[in-house]
Amino acid sequence: MTNLIEMSHISKAFGGSKALHSVSLDLKAGSVHALMGENGAGKSTLMKILAGVHQPDSGEIFMNGEKLDLKSPRDALNAGISTVFQEHSLLPNLSIAENMFLGREPTTRFGSIDYSAMSSQTARALGELGLTLDPSQLVSNLTIAERQFVEIAHCIQADASVLILDEPTAALNAADVDVLNRNIRRLRDKGKAVVYISHRMEEIFELCDTVTVLKDGALVGTRMVSEITTDELIAMMVGRELQDLFPDRTDDKGDEILRVENLRITETAQPLSLTLHKGEIVALAGLEGQGQQRFLRSLIGRYHPFAGTISINGKALKMPLSTSAGVRHLQQLKVGFVPEDRKEEGLFLALPIAHNIAIGLHSRRPELAPARPYRSVIAHMMEVMNIKAAGPSAPVGSLSGGNQQKVLLGRYLAADLDLLLVEEPTRGVDIGAKSEIYHLLRDFTRKGGAVLVLSRETIELIGLCDRIYVVHHDTIVAEMPAAQATEHKILDAALMGGSTRQH
Template sequence: MALVEMSDILKSFGGTIAVDRVSLKLEAGSVHALMGENGAGKSTLMKILAGVYRQDLGEIRKDGAKVFFYNPREALASGISTVFQEMSLLPNLTIAENMFLGREPIKRFGSIDYGKMNKATADALRALSLDLDPETLVSNLSIAQRQFVEIAHGIEADASVFILDEPTAALNAADVEVLNKHIRRLKEQGKAIVYISHRMEEIFAICDTVTVLKDGRLVGTRQISEMTPKSLIAMMVGRELQDLFPPRGTQSGTPVLELDQLRLTPTSRPIDLTVRKGEIVGLAGLEGQGQQQILRALIGQYRPHGGRASVNGTDLPLPVPQQSGVRKLQALKVGFVPEDRKGEGLFLGLSIAHNIAIRLHANGSELSGAKSHRDEIAYAVSSMSIKAAGMGTGVGKLSGGNQQKVLLGRYLAADTDLLLIEEPTRGVDVGAKSEIYGLLRKFADNGGAVLVLSRETLELIGLCDRLYVVHGFTIVAEMRGETATEHDILDAALSASAA
């Protein structure tokens, strides 16, 4: 039985057609994957169903009856709940206030019933195995915790259709399995779930059907049982899985980054690490074992308990001051690309040009006049294939893949020797992933050095020349990327855990 039928939906923004006569059917008791590269029209189509946008042509039927939503509240009232990729939580409100925003329970004399609101929020969080205080400010939550609160908000609503747009982009493997358990529960209850993700393993683990869009048009709808990761990628972008990664580097040069006896905790074993010119080096292992702390110790966002660091032979005194760490790294020609590109990396209200130029301006002295850097910016936009109307386009209007390219472009356009990167392709589609891998390899081939961490083990294996396996806040193994396997990495981490 179809809970929702979208027929010949057309949506344009100005002269650009975002969704071109697309039809989609959502069945009860089914998880339906919606896939395609960034800009394919997935989010636009779902925002029409969620009442954020109104279609120009076409119709939507819910339970057989024609519907037309003027806003998200009307869609929710009709039983359609959405967790958008762009987190909509307000950081200055509590979890409970966010969960009940616009539908707060009211006491007899008109005041908000905070007790009832907090209890209902606690119950919803507990259902997702989240031990969070409902009165915690959202600004104090991690990225993963915020994402789970978004998901709890959607699941808490008594809806028959759930739209999950990149719900696991900031979650580790254990959290993903918790989410999947609840998706299966919703499926058993006869709900229809739309699942938008770029992670192949999740699509094949949880979904029944897949619809692929490309350039706003429908490519096709297939049963997952009829597909393989290779055939699905080919359907999306026209190339096979092995073609996503560029050839590995053929030679490495002198050390760019050296860590000597770096101790992340008072009791952890010290770390020795080297990244050379021409290399992409990965930090692999189980989630939360110290990979991020290694990078953040270098920029002053984590305080280590001893050790030495040097960049191109110049000592980097540890601990790095928190307030001036990034500035010190810039002086040593080091760039840092954070996982949270919107909260910590980009200025969403500024243009592409301004976001890239910020790093170029930082190279000048405080008393020197500002330069336009127009040529450098234009070259960065062109060489990185950033898809936008022009350099004046606001970064907040770009797709996830293009936003990530802008953040990388900030450092690739400058005189950078070393890139420190967290999650280089989080929330980025398959095609944009391949382009980002190519940009990082080109940077390394031109003499740069890259130290990268990622939750996606296959990404590290395919991209990196060498891998350090991190466990218990220390390095437990080193291996070549070309011969490493997921089994090798897991075995090294688990063996260290058992030791």
């Protein structure tokens, strides 16, 4: 295979921080090339240079032997380089079709926008990914997973020679990942060069031909995937072999902290009940869109269930909780909610790390109480969570995705809570940071806390949790100890559809 793209000795600095140190990368036509490294290793910066978002301080880029001068994303797209960034770039107030053709809308012979052509071409691009979404639907009404697929369909629809996929499966469940992988192989077989950035090891070994590892902005090495083991790849990324990805479980189950009885998420849904004790990490598993998130958000007032009772530490909550004040009410009961979309719902990107962590501490104080700096608490959380940043005054928006996730989780771990409700605890987080987050959550429960978590990564739920509830059609269809669970058992229960509840 010939080199389609050659990135030669690329360097880039932001202020006094060196993001890339003379990194070289070759991409071959008809191949899937994995780009790996811990959060902050420089992967996204390197790809943003190839996508025309950033310009290198030094180094050169060649395509088919000819030098490229990429001064904007438009230059990259015109050269045949299309990107799906980890941070979604869709405009929520526009329709799917309008987003797909933004800036290059087809016109009729009278010069007006050809909405019919936009709609039909969008439907065709979505159909290739197995989606039946209405092209006229507003992006703001889509789930995180649906938005990700629209981004990928946009990338495919551009018919580029080079496709950059930055964490494309972070918001997808196993079935969606299979659909995506089939399309990536189809593009590879058509001679495209695909750059695949992911922290999911199983995807790298299943899908990719070559892997390049970056660490601290420098090139560690490039290897054929067929010639490397998982342990060797992890060692390249973190500088050591990673032992004990998941912490040991404990049998020290304490008092009941959460009880849900006969909750009906919708009028037609079957009632569900569950309990959670201090010292436990309990999972909500299942296929995408089966009600896990609706149930979790019923507990904070962001979704109004049809019926049911919920009590925390024996205190019954009046249902439904207020949409505007539900989260604040639960904070008073020492319950924290960690949302899936850290950028839109969790973090204040323009504010410093210190402010983002301290918000969780301030929110539990009386409204008229004088503010406190919490400097020692913030410094301790940054050290414990190994947040890589210039200091507590660094804006959260300047951090890598994994470090942003640590800041969000650190807000609630610092707030002395009893119960954490967590959506996707390690979305877009590297393997080393995943292990750190798993151990932090387990330490939280060892100190008497409890965690209710949902995740699309089944292996994560099996390794991290004590018990697993499987959700299908807005109700619980199975409950199993995580130590006895397998991916097959969970998928079987998720597909079974609740004809009989399993234990």
